[in-house]
Amino acid sequence: MRDAEAGLRTLTVVRQDHSLGAARDLEFGLELLSQVRTGRTGPTLRLYRPAPTVAFGQRDTRLPGFEAAAQACRDHGFEPLVRKAGGRAAAYHEGTLVVDHVMPDADAIAGSKSRFSFFGELLAQALRNVGVQAAVGEIPGEYCPGEFSVHGTHRADPTHRIKLVGTAQRVVSGGWLFSSVIVVENSAPIRGVLTAGYAALGLNWDPATAGAADDLVPGLTVQAVEDAVVAAYAGHATLRHAGFSSVYGREA
Numbered sequence: 001m002r003d004a005e006a007g008l009r010t011l012t013v014v015r016q017d018h019s020l021g022a023a024r025d026l027e028f029g030l031e032l033l034s035q036v037r038t039g040r041t042g043p044t045l046r047l048y049r050p051a052p053t054v055a056f057g058q059r060d061t062r063l064p065g066f067e068a069a070a071q072a073c074r075d076h077g078f079e080p081l082v083r084k085a086g087g088r089a090a091a092y093h094e095g096t097l098v099v100d101h102v103m104p105d106a107d108a109i110a111g112s113k114s115r116f117s118f119f120g121e122l123l124a125q126a127l128r129n130v131g132v133q134a135a136v137g138e139i140p141g142e143y144c145p146g147e148f149s150v151h152g153t154h155r156a157d158p159t160h161r162i163k164l165v166g167t168a169q170r171v172v173s174g175g176w177l178f179s180s181v182i183v184v185e186n187s188a189p190i191r192g193v194l195t196a197g198y199a200a201l202g203l204n205w206d207p208a209t210a211g212a213a214d215d216l217v218p219g220l221t222v223q224a225v226e227d228a229v230v231a232a233y234a235g236h237a238t239l240r241h242a243g244f245s246s247v248y249g250r251e252a
Contacts (some may be wrong), residue, residue, distance in 0.1 A: 008045070008048050010238045011101075012102065013230060014247055016048035019094075025050050029100045029177055030084070030170065031087035032247060036102045037175030041247055045233060046100040047226055050181075052078040052093040052189070054197055057086055057144070069200035076193040084177075085168035089192050095212060096121040097222050099123075099229060101178045108176040112169060115178055120148040123165050123180055126232040127152065131217040132164070139163060141206025143194050145247030150182075151209075154214045162187075162211030182229070184222045187212035 019025055025048065035041035060066055061082055069089070070080035078091060092098065101119070105111075120136040127134035133153045138145050142163045150165035163183075170177040183190060191210040193225040198205050214220040234241060 002126055007085075010240070011043050011045045011233065012242050012246070013045045013047065013233075013239050013241045014130045015241075016046060016244045016248075019048065019051040022051045022053040023081055024149060025084050025098070026053070026081055026083060028248070029102075029179060032100065032102050033170060033172065034176055035247065036104050036170060039104065041102075044100075044102045044246070044247060045230075045239075046098075046102070048098050049094050049222060049230070050092050050096060050244065052091075052193075054078045054080050054089055054193060055083045056080060056089045057083065059086070060201060063201050063203075065200040065202050069197040070074075072196035072200050073193055076137050076189065076196060078193045079188075084166065085170055087146065087166070087168060088144040089194065089197050089201070090166050090181060091190045091197075092181045092183065093186070093189060095183070095187075095222060097178040097182045097184060097226050097229070100177065101184065104175045104176075106174065107163040108174065112171055112176070115169060115176070116148040116167060119178055119180065120150055120165070122232050122236070123167075123182065123229065124150045126225065126228040127164065127182075129231070130213075130220060130228045132220070133250065134164065134217065139209055141204075142203050142209040143198065147210060152211070152213060154216055161209070162215065163209050164211070164213055169210045182225055183212045184220060184225045185212055185214050187215055
């Protein structure tokens with residue numbers, strides 16, 4: 001964990017006020033990684049609320065039901081995309097917060113597992129700071145399962161746990177992109193599209209594990225969670241803030 005923390009130091013926080021469109025949002029994360037690894041941009045934390053998207057993993061595309069799953073997403077108003085990172089399908093929309101953390105690193109692959117652990121706990125703490133009973137760890141039947149998912153527990157029913165944060169990482173020579181999706185508001189559309197998509201793919205999961213932070217803390221907003229995430233980062237790094245235009249448009 002200390003290895004991951006040591007790499008933070010100074011970060012520029014950029015808030016992307018509007019989605020660029022589902023595909024462009026995903027694509028720009030990789031372009032930002034290219035900027036950072038080549039020194040055109042410094043270490044960056046990009047925060048935004050995405051358009052309705054279902055990001056499939058590479059393995060999903062090899063299943064016979066993939067095309068039907070993609071159409072099911074469109075029918076639910078979500079754009080199906082395929083991400084370069086691993087894992088299974090994950091859904092997000094305007095009620096979620098995407099956190100793209102991009103860093104230059106001469107030995108990026110060395111700390112890949114410790115980053116999952118460190119940032120999982122950082123995000124869990126941010127959620128605890130806004131009243132969510134959050135912890136790191138996979139829960140049985142969750143969508144896009146992962147050892148370092150962040151889940152929340154219903155205070156009145158400890159057996160009711162829902163996945164709140166999924167993380168993925170892209171490691172290249174000279175840098176890494178660590179992307180986290182925090183589901184904060186309006187879980188019903190996400191549960192609906194995942195139910196349809198996973199059925200088409202023929203994958204088993206438990207729809208009860210799909211939820212949002214405001215299912216556990218009524219009235220919680222994306223803005224409140226964003227503020228908590230930035231505050232959590234401020235405990236480990238010196239933060240400076242810049243407009244989104246400082247990084248967007250520089251990818252050529």
